[in-house]
Amino acid sequence: MMENEAAAVANGNYVSGFDTVTAEDDTTVVIELDEPQATMESLRVPIVPRHVWEPIIEEQGEAFADYTGDDLPTVGTGPFVLTEHARGEHIRLEANPDHWRGAPGFDELYFRYYSEKDAAVEALRSGEVSFVYELTDAQITSLETLDNVAVNIADGKRFQAFTINPGAVTQDGEEFGDGHPALADRTLRQAIVMGIDNEEIVQQGANGQAVAAGGYVPPRYTDFHWAPEGDEAILDFDPDAANAMLDEAGYERGDDGVRVSPDGDRLELRMHVHADRPDNVQAGQVIDERLADLGIEIDNQTVDPGILSDALYDAEYDLIFTGWTVNPDPDYVFSIHTCDALPTEPGTMQGDAYFCDEEYDELYAAQLAEYDRAARAEIIHQLQEVLYREAVVNVLTYPNIMEAYRTDHVASLQLEPAEGGNIWGQDGYWAWWSAEPAEGAGSGGSGVSTGALIGIGAGVLVLVVAGAFVFFRRRSTVEDRE
Amino acid sequence: MTMTPTEADEPTGAGTSDVPAPAGPTGLGRVAPVATYVLGRLTTAVVSLFAVIVAGFFLFRILPGDPVRAMTEGREVSAEQREELRRQFGLDQPLWQQFLDYAAGLLRLDLGISFQYREPVVDLILERLGPTILLAGTGTVIAALLGLFLGARAGWRPGGRGDRINTAVALFFWSVPTFWLGLLLIVLLASGRGFMPGLFPTGGMVSPSATGPLETALSTARHMVLPVVTMVAVIYAQYLMIMRSSLMDEKGADYLVTARAKGLRDALVRRRHAVPNALLPTVTLIFLNLGQVVSGVILVETVFSWPGLGQLFYSGLRVPDLGLVQGLFVVFAASVILMNLLADLVYPLLDPRVRP
Numbered sequence: 001m002m003e004n005e006a007a008a009v010a011n012g013n014y015v016s017g018f019d020t021v022t023a024e025d026d027t028t029v030v031i032e033l034d035e036p037q038a039t040m041e042s043l044r045v046p047i048v049p050r051h052v053w054e055p056i057i058e059e060q061g062e063a064f065a066d067y068t069g070d071d072l073p074t075v076g077t078g079p080f081v082l083t084e085h086a087r088g089e090h091i092r093l094e095a096n097p098d099h100w101r102g103a104p105g106f107d108e109l110y111f112r113y114y115s116e117k118d119a120a121v122e123a124l125r126s127g128e129v130s131f132v133y134e135l136t137d138a139q140i141t142s143l144e145t146l147d148n149v150a151v152n153i154a155d156g157k158r159f160q161a162f163t164i165n166p167g168a169v170t171q172d173g174e175e176f177g178d179g180h181p182a183l184a185d186r187t188l189r190q191a192i193v194m195g196i197d198n199e200e201i202v203q204q205g206a207n208g209q210a211v212a213a214g215g216y217v218p219p220r221y222t223d224f225h226w227a228p229e230g231d232e233a234i235l236d237f238d239p240d241a242a243n244a245m246l247d248e249a250g251y252e253r254g255d256d257g258v259r260v261s262p263d264g265d266r267l268e269l270r271m272h273v274h275a276d277r278p279d280n281v282q283a284g285q286v287i288d289e290r291l292a293d294l295g296i297e298i299d300n301q302t303v304d305p306g307i308l309s310d311a312l313y314d315a316e317y318d319l320i321f322t323g324w325t326v327n328p329d330p331d332y333v334f335s336i337h338t339c340d341a342l343p344t345e346p347g348t349m350q351g352d353a354y355f356c357d358e359e360y361d362e363l364y365a366a367q368l369a370e371y372d373r374a375a376r377a378e379i380i381h382q383l384q385e386v387l388y389r390e391a392v393v394n395v396l397t398y399p400n401i402m403e404a405y406r407t408d409h410v411a412s413l414q415l416e417p418a419e420g421g422n423i424w425g426q427d428g429y430w431a432w433w434s435a436e437p438a439e440g441a442g443s444g445g446s447g448v449s450t451g452a453l454i455g456i457g458a459g460v461l462v463l464v465v466a467g468a469f470v471f472f473r474r475r476s477t478v479e480d481r482e
Numbered sequence: 483m484t485m486t487p488t489e490a491d492e493p494t495g496a497g498t499s500d501v502p503a504p505a506g507p508t509g510l511g512r513v514a515p516v517a518t519y520v521l522g523r524l525t526t527a528v529v530s531l532f533a534v535i536v537a538g539f540f541l542f543r544i545l546p547g548d549p550v551r552a553m554t555e556g557r558e559v560s561a562e563q564r565e566e567l568r569r570q571f572g573l574d575q576p577l578w579q580q581f582l583d584y585a586a587g588l589l590r591l592d593l594g595i596s597f598q599y600r601e602p603v604v605d606l607i608l609e610r611l612g613p614t615i616l617l618a619g620t621g622t623v624i625a626a627l628l629g630l631f632l633g634a635r636a637g638w639r640p641g642g643r644g645d646r647i648n649t650a651v652a653l654f655f656w657s658v659p660t661f662w663l664g665l666l667l668i669v670l671l672a673s674g675r676g677f678m679p680g681l682f683p684t685g686g687m688v689s690p691s692a693t694g695p696l697e698t699a700l701s702t703a704r705h706m707v708l709p710v711v712t713m714v715a716v717i718y719a720q721y722l723m724i725m726r727s728s729l730m731d732e733k734g735a736d737y738l739v740t741a742r743a744k745g746l747r748d749a750l751v752r753r754r755h756a757v758p759n760a761l762l763p764t765v766t767l768i769f770l771n772l773g774q775v776v777s778g779v780i781l782v783e784t785v786f787s788w789p790g791l792g793q794l795f796y797s798g799l800r801v802p803d804l805g806l807v808q809g810l811f812v813v814f815a816a817s818v819i820l821m822n823l824l825a826d827l828v829y830p831l832l833d834p835r836v837r838p
Binding site: 086087088089090092110112113114115116118119120122123125126127128304305306307309310313323324325332348350 | 545546547548551552555556558560561599606609610665668669672673674675680683684685686687690783784785786787789793794796797802
């Protein structure tokens with residue numbers, strides 16, 4: 001990874017900052033870093049057996065990147081072994097009886113691809129499958145009342161946000177794009193945030209299945225989470241105060257009620273919304289209405305992800321929706337707002353907001369070098385305060401994770417975290433390793449063979465495909481696993 | 483003119499012998515127009531195919547969105563990783579170079595690499611071709627048989643009660659959204675709500691517990707029921723309507739008067755004389771639809787999670803996986819063009835009136 005260039009690229013930031021790696025003895029590895037790096041403490045580098053990988057690297061050389069690695073069985077370290085994969089159909093995993101932590105409760109895990117989530121929900125209803133994930137509020141409601149189904153609503157790992165184009169520049173300071181010039185004014189950006197009621201978005205946009213956001217890191221990460229309180233809470237929903245701020249800053253209302261900036265630009269702002277995310281669409285409508293109260297006219301552009309992505313990278317937007325899954329170590333989602341994440345030339349941005357702030361960059365470097373978790377958390381709180389104050393990246397909600405399983409198939413399984421935790425998308429294999437079959441599972445003529453646990457890849461196909469992609473390539477694209 | 487299928491075979495035989503024509507001036511005289519006809523059709527097909535290849539390549543490239551960005555969205559990737567992906571997909575090359583590479587690949591039957599699956603597109607297509615042909619082929623055959631049968635009855639007595647009910651039912655299903663009908667069938671027949679047992683699976687092609695060829699075949703058959711029913715319900719109307727109107731046209735023909743004058747029973751007149759002639763226009767339709775069998779029934783495959791080409795195309799469009807969608811586009815178009823060509827070539831054999 002450190003010597004083979006293709007392998008290094010494929011493995012992304014796993015080894016960035018590594019100086020030397022030496023094996024002291026059979027069970028000790030010493031990694032020397034170029035400089036302190038707190039992310040080392042939660043770096044999940046899979047240990048791959050040398051006798052397996054060395055021949056592959058030797059054989060493939062620089063062509064390593066094209067190596068698909070789909071010869072079964074694969075070598076892994078988990079409680080289940082991949083034994084079968086039919087692309088777009090299913091993945092079969094069999095229990096590893098010799099797993100060091102103990103054999104899992106089920107003999108087999110069988111993941112089935114559903115390209116239509118409603119059909120997957122019906123499959124759970126009929127007992128054809130044991131588990132479905134990424135459900136909507138409506139699907140949860142229809143499953144809640146069933147006897148043999150347990151619904152799990154977990155604290156979200158994801159935030160839903162919109163960013164405001166503060167005037168896109170490259171790292172060299174070259175301006176580009178066509179963002180509304182008035183948005184470079186922090187007062188206007190703050191007023192926009194104050195005009196929006198996150199609680200209303202939770203109710204209207206997510207039917208209550210979300211938590212209104214304050215800071216950047218969701219509350220499930222208790223020590224890194226920050227929410228503005230007391231004097232810090234300068235941007236709470238307060239349309240009157242927002243209107244007063246705009247009046248004072250010289251944004252006068254025109255005859256049609258729409259404000260005009262001190263430079264004479266009418267406050268008509270485009271808003272790019274993910275058409276493929278229903279909660280975004282709903283949130284967009286709420287924002288549209290609320291900003292009208294401030295005398296800001298919104299041109300609501302609910303578009304396909306491709307169009308949205310083009311607008312973002314070309315900086316041809318004013319307000320735009322975004323969202324990230326935050327890892328237990330939140331370093332990455334903060335790194336994308338450093339000045340280094342600005343594009344080197346238009347279209348090459350690493351981040352998603354054209355944000356660049358000196359104080360932020362200093363804090364970012366400080367948290368990365370801080371090994372004391374409490375001290376690091378404190379710096380991460382300050383980072384969030386800067387983001388909040390600058391009002392470029394504006395977090396709206398933390399959507400809940402919604403999933404369901406058959407209690408007549410699965411007696412128990414481990415949530416992560418134990419309180420309010422989720423089943424799908426855990427960091428590690430806890431849920432599937434700990435899952436215990438229910439008494440008499442599979443004998444009810446449900447078509448499930450005894451001891452087989454069937455999970456399903458529900459959701460739109462792109463998620464499903466991404467799942468398959470990640471499955472084999474997870475170290476080449478370093479997915480946002482936590 | 484009376485023509486039964488057997489009689490039709492006669493002139494057909496003479497017609498097919500276009501190239502090694504029987505000796506004699508008459509034979510030779512027939513070769514030229516037939517060859518011109520065949521050559522003309524072939525040229526048209528090749529030109530269409532070329533146009534499709536060019537259009538497909540550039541059309542998908544003006545789709546909004548960058549494939550690499552879309553594939554890495556929401557993931558922690560470095561700038562180097564994005565560059566590497568661009569290099570692997572050939573997206574770092576100028577557009578004309580990409581097109582030349584693509585065209586050169588096509589000549590070797592190489593459709594390029596799928597971005598999301600990282601496999602040759604040809605392999606992916608071959609893998610999904612079987613399931614699609616199985617599902618869409620079965621659906622098309624049943625829909626055609628059902629539609630033609632009901633259409634012949636409806637067209638024989640237009641305006642009668644049978645016609646009115648048949649046509650209304652067919653048009654109802656024709657206008658129902660496929661997705662909705664599929665989900666409705668799943669809810670009614672697969673999910674086991676209320677009194678209804680879950681008779682059929684909710685999706686997929688084979689159940690995880692099936693082992694051995696016999697069990698797999700039976701399981702596949704069971705998985706096929708709902709998708710095939712959905713597909714047939716939605717498309718059989720077009721066969722019914724064509725057959726119906728075609729038969730109504732034939733109804734007043736003189737040869738039927740002759741047939742009746744011979745004292746044949748009404749059902750026999752219909753079956754032996756009217757239907758064979760009325761079938762001709764449906765031939766084109768069947769061939770056209772056979773071409774589309776390959777493209778599958780995207781919606782049906784998606785509702786029922788059927789691992790076919792339609793679903794593959796859908797997954798490719800979401801990215802956009804340029805390699806995959808343009809490859810599928812060419813294959814879909816080529817199959818329609820090929821079937822059209824076949825229809826053009828076969829039609830004169832069936833109907834002497836359109837012979838060159």
